[in-house]
Amino acid sequence: xxxxxxPQAPAGQCGPALADPATRLHVVTGKGGTGxxxxxxxxxxxxxxxxxxxxxxxxxxxxxIAQLFELEPLPYQELPIARLDCGGTVLALAIDxxxxxxxxxxxxxxxxxxxxxxxxxxxIDFATTIAPGVRDVLLTGKVKEAxxxxxxxxxxxxxxxxxxxxTGRIGRFLNVTAETARLAKIGPIKxxxxxxxxxxxxxxxxxxxxxxxEEMPVQEGTDAMAELKRLGLPxxxxxxxxxxxxxxxxxxxxxxxxxxxxxxAGLPSDRKTVTGxxxxxxxxxxRLAVESRLRAELRTAxxxxxxxxxxxxxGTRTGxxxxxxxxxxxxxxxxxx
Amino acid sequence: xxxxxxxxxPPLRLETDAILGDPQTKIIVxxxxxxxxxxxTAAALALRAAELHGRRTVVLTIDPARRLAQSxxxxxxxxxxxxxxxIEPAPGTDRAALPPGELHAMMLDMKxxxxxxxxxxxxxxxxxxxxxxxFYQAMSATFSGTQEYMAxxxxxxxxxxxEWDLIVVDTPPSRSALDFLDAPVRLARxxxxxxxxxxxxxxxxxxxxxxxxxxxxFGIFSKAVTRVLGAQLLTDLSGFVGALDSLFGGFxxxxxxxYRVLQARETVFLVVAAPEPDAIREAVYFAGRLxxxxxxxxxxxxxxxxxxxxxxxxxxxxxxxxxxLTALDDFTLTGELLGLHASLVEQRDRQLAMTERFLAAxxxxxxxxxxxxxxxxxxxEGLRAIGAALVxxxxxx
Numbered sequence: 001x002x003x004x005x006x007p008q009a010p011a012g013q014c015g016p017a018l019a020d021p022a023t024r025l026h027v028v029t030g031k032g033g034t035g036x037x038x039x040x041x042x043x044x045x046x047x048x049x050x051x052x053x054x055x056x057x058x059x060x061x062x063x064x065i066a067q068l069f070e071l072e073p074l075p076y077q078e079l080p081i082a083r084l085d086c087g088g089t090v091l092a093l094a095i096d097x098x099x100x101x102x103x104x105x106x107x108x109x110x111x112x113x114x115x116x117x118x119x120x121x122x123x124i125d126f127a128t129t130i131a132p133g134v135r136d137v138l139l140t141g142k143v144k145e146a147x148x149x150x151x152x153x154x155x156x157x158x159x160x161x162x163x164x165x166x167t168g169r170i171g172r173f174l175n176v177t178a179e180t181a182r183l184a185k186i187g188p189i190k191x192x193x194x195x196x197x198x199x200x201x202x203x204x205x206x207x208x209x210x211x212x213x214e215e216m217p218v219q220e221g222t223d224a225m226a227e228l229k230r231l232g233l234p235x236x237x238x239x240x241x242x243x244x245x246x247x248x249x250x251x252x253x254x255x256x257x258x259x260x261x262x263x264x265a266g267l268p269s270d271r272k273t274v275t276g277x278x279x280x281x282x283x284x285x286x287r288l289a290v291e292s293r294l295r296a297e298l299r300t301a302x303x304x305x306x307x308x309x310x311x312x313x314x315g316t317r318t319g320x321x322x323x324x325x326x327x328x329x330x331x332x333x334x335x336x337x
Numbered sequence: 338x339x340x341x342x343x344x345x346x347p348p349l350r351l352e353t354d355a356i357l358g359d360p361q362t363k364i365i366v367x368x369x370x371x372x373x374x375x376x377x378t379a380a381a382l383a384l385r386a387a388e389l390h391g392r393r394t395v396v397l398t399i400d401p402a403r404r405l406a407q408s409x410x411x412x413x414x415x416x417x418x419x420x421x422x423x424i425e426p427a428p429g430t431d432r433a434a435l436p437p438g439e440l441h442a443m444m445l446d447m448k449x450x451x452x453x454x455x456x457x458x459x460x461x462x463x464x465x466x467x468x469x470x471x472f473y474q475a476m477s478a479t480f481s482g483t484q485e486y487m488a489x490x491x492x493x494x495x496x497x498x499x500e501w502d503l504i505v506v507d508t509p510p511s512r513s514a515l516d517f518l519d520a521p522v523r524l525a526r527x528x529x530x531x532x533x534x535x536x537x538x539x540x541x542x543x544x545x546x547x548x549x550x551x552x553x554x555f556g557i558f559s560k561a562v563t564r565v566l567g568a569q570l571l572t573d574l575s576g577f578v579g580a581l582d583s584l585f586g587g588f589x590x591x592x593x594x595x596y597r598v599l600q601a602r603e604t605v606f607l608v609v610a611a612p613e614p615d616a617i618r619e620a621v622y623f624a625g626r627l628x629x630x631x632x633x634x635x636x637x638x639x640x641x642x643x644x645x646x647x648x649x650x651x652x653x654x655x656x657x658x659x660x661x662l663t664a665l666d667d668f669t670l671t672g673e674l675l676g677l678h679a680s681l682v683e684q685r686d687r688q689l690a691m692t693e694r695f696l697a698a699x700x701x702x703x704x705x706x707x708x709x710x711x712x713x714x715x716x717x718e719g720l721r722a723i724g725a726a727l728v729x730x731x732x733x734x
Contacts, residue, residue: 032371033611067618166371168400215713216402217372245680247673254670261671265658268649276647277674284677286711310680 016304018237018330023206025147025199026161026236029170029224030210031217035241037064039210039308040163042323048088049328052158055146056081056092059139060165065092068320076100078146091157093146100138137176140196147199167209167217167224174200174207175231206236211298213243213291218298225301237304237330240295244310249288253281306330350729351636351703356605357382357503358390363603364496365635368508370619373611374640376401377714377723378707379507380409380442382607384717385724387424387438392502395441397491399484399509408716409442416446416453418495423717438502447487451477454490454591472577484509485519486592493595518599518630605635610695612639612688621698636703637695639730643685644708650675652682692730704730 019026026043030036037058044056055078058065063073069081074092076099082090149156165173180193199205207228211221221238228235255274262269262277298305308326311319356362367379376398383396395418401411410421418441426437455464455473467473477483488509495504598604606627610620620637627634650658656679662672692704708726710719 033373033613033616035615037615064615067614168371215715219402245677247677248670251670251673253674257670258674261662261668261675262658264665264668265662265671265675267654267658267675270649273647273649276645276649277671277678279646280678280681281674283711290712 015333017333018304018306018327019206022203024159025205026159027164027205027207028161028210029164029167029207031220032166034210034212034217036210037163038068038320039239039241039323040161041065041068042320043327044090044161045082045320045324046327046331047159047161048084048090049086051087053089055157055160056090057095057143057160058163059095061096063094064163065094070317095139095142097135097138100142104138136173137180137193137196140176141192144196144199167220170224171227171231174233201232201234203234205234207233208236208239210239210241212241213294215294218294222297222301235303237306238298238301240305240307242310243307244284244287244291248281248284253278349701349703351705352729353382353705353727356635357386361603362605363503365503365505366508366604366606367506367609368606368623369609370616373609373616375609376507377405378609378638378640379505380405381720381723383505384424384440384720386503387440388426391435391438393439394503394505395443395495395501396505397443397445397495398507399445399488401444405715406444411442411444416443416449418443445488445491447484448477450487450491451483470577489592489595493591496598600631604633606632607635607638609638609640611641612691614691617691617695621695624699624702634702636705639692639704639706641709642706643681643688645681645685647678650678652679655679655682706730
């Protein structure tokens with residue numbers, strides 16, 4: 001029995017593990033505002049435990065890794081951003097589509113100087129922003145390269161965590177082949193995207209969904225899960241972020257009772273304070289009711305569900321560590337009996 | 338711990354009603370990062386403009402939640418404004434002095450908008466040719482910037498129809514919040530680039546593709562394009578570009594016109610954010626970018642602000658009392674309520690610190706806040722509540 005759960009970790013200590021240990025690419029999506037970048041970072045930390053080496057990748061040009069780890073903006077380069085006490089390392093890479101294209105051209109066509117000429121005529125702009133799909137092929141192609149990179153027969157990274165585009169775009173982003181194969185019937189772009197598609201559809205990949213227990217993120221999240229299924233992409237876990245503490249679930253809120261308690265604690269028990277507390281309690285119960293309905297809805301997706309607590313220090317390094325501890329427990333948790 | 342907010346200069350209050358009621362305000366653009374409640378806020382503002390200020394309003398939504406769309410009477414994506422029937426003047430409105438407004442709502446259909454642009458600029462035969470091109474199909478349906486172009490295009494159309502007192506626009510959940518501002522510029526840069534002309538230059542000779550232009554960069558260019566993309570793709574692409582050629586000029590001109598409208602006095606940008614680190618960071622970035630582009634920033638709308646109704650008790654006192662009451666075993670209800678209260682106060686203080694962070698980076702930007710609603714919004718009543726919950730932020734509670 002793993003006993004690593006953080007004291008704040010709510011229910012969910014048992015059940016299917018967050019991911020199969022063989023998973024090497026963890027793709028993290030979720031509606032905007034659900035905290036998918038934070039969860040991605042925490043997952044990269046969790047996977048780096050026990051002396052492992054993980055790579056955290058961002059592709060949206062937002063520099064959110066730098067912000068989360070309180071660093072200067074990251075260049076297009078794999079750099080260590082965290083070393084764990086247990087010997088693990090997290091490296092980070094902010095992929096820039098333009099740089100990835102130039103790198104790609106250089107690698108396959110030795111286009112060093114000519115690359116700049118391409119930029120001059122607007123071809124780079126075209127390829128990375130206008131041409132459909134090319135950008136996503138480049139971004140996912142770079143991810144695949146990192147996942148499959150090996151030195152002396154050993155993987156360079158034990159796991160790669162991709163902070164992917166939000167739910168609204170995730171299907172399109174990951175389903176690069178369909179679009180590009182239709183446009184590029186032959187040629188390197190086609191083989192490149194086929195290679196990526198094979199990795200994304202293999203058991204080495206899991207696409208995790210981050211959500212909050214609010215209607216929109218859950219609706220968009222379950223829609224995205226269905227879309228991934230349709231596209232043959234391997235759905236991973238559902239990670240519920242920021243759940244409210246499950247207190248007052250059944251309580252009948254009585255003003256007299258509150259007054260008695262406040263007096264016993266030596267706190268002001270005037271009418272305004274009593275009704276104020278009662279109102280906070282009732283609004284909380286309303287939220288809990290919504291949350292439990294949505295929790296049930298998520299359960300129908302038949303995926304492992306992991307709940308992360310709402311933190312007083314969200315957005316800080318300490319907050320990341322707490323989330324990493326919760327996720328680590330979920331990676332190793334026992335099956336419910 | 339909360340910072341000492343009373344010491345800092347109180348922020349300017351964002352008076353949304355003054356903006357909504359000002360006949361000079363013709364366009365309100367709601368922007369901000371994804372998941373901060375932009376669509377709901379846009380709909381709530383539009384409803385309030387119609388009901389409280391008697392304006393003939395249209396709200397252009399991009400990707401509304403199903404139930405919110407239904408509440409506005411939008412059951413399908415049909416790209417035309419539909420009148421919302423159930424609007425009613427606010428209680429106490431003098432109907433003689435203020436004739437009732439109207440609310441119309443529409444959902445952007447980017448493919449259809451693109452098709453309309455094509456049809457408007459070319460003859461039916463050529464249009465059919467464009468529609469059949471795989472590049473056009475991919476670009477109009479899935480290209481990551483199309484939504485932004487088309488939102489701008491639709492805004493331009495609505496504005497030039499000149500039949501609305503007020504247009505409220507929700508912006509696409511972009512990769513970066515700025516994509517819709519950059520879209521027209523990027524398009525122009527693309528069109529002005531040599532790339533297009535180069536792609537238009539190839540002619541067929543003896544069944545082989547030859548490029549008429551002979552220059553060093555071009556030789557490399559054509560070789561690279563052919564090698565990377567493949568000849569088939571190049572044929573489609575060149576067909577696409579050739580067919581669109583006639584249309585591009587008009588397209589760019591319209592995008593640039595809309596861009597200028599956004600800089601005009603009749604437009605107000607409202608940055609929508611939730612009081613959380615990511616959203617605030619985006620909001621700061623956006624505010625700076627609007628200033629750089631000479632776009633008129635009205636202020637910051639903070640959504641999902643925690644409300645504390647038992648103000649008298651501090652977080653520290655509540656936490657301490659919660660612990661001692663729980664130990665006593667006879668005061669579970671009050672103990673749990675005080676624990677919850679402590680979390681709420683801490684959350685509110687964190688949010689105030691976030692607001693301070695925004696104001697430190699963007700001094701002088703007016704702020705208003707909207708209290709967090711315990712349930713999601715999916716009817717007009719809920720939208721009214723949001724409009725009414727909009728209060729100017731004064732720095733204290």
